[in-house]
């Protein structure tokens with residue numbers, strides 16, 4: 763299910779780093795969903811994401827580091843940023859595939875219609 767565009771006021775409570783991260787994730791999560799749709803990819807990605815931490819821990823760590831001001835200024839840090847973005851998008855995509863989808867920083871991703879989906883409610887409003 764596609765995520766409808768959000769209004770500026772819907773994200774006004776977020777800091778600019780989180781707003782930029784959500785814009786990037788809006789592009790990465792659908793790509794991760796496409797990748798996870800390939801045979802064996804979901805099990806591989808789930809095992810990789812949970813090898814050291816649970817999915818929620820990966821999202822929490824990546825979200826915290828990616829939204830912290832001043833992080834990732836030198837080229838070596840940028841590789842780490844890319845790895846964190848991929849890990850976060852993969853975990854959000856796995857969450858989007860679950861019943862009811864997943865919501866992070868007020869933004870919702872899901873892959874099937876469900877009760878009280880904020881995306882559906884936004885479209886109907």
Ligand SMILES: [Zn+2]
Pocket residue numbers: 763862863870871872873874876878879880881882
């Ligand atoms: Zn939904």
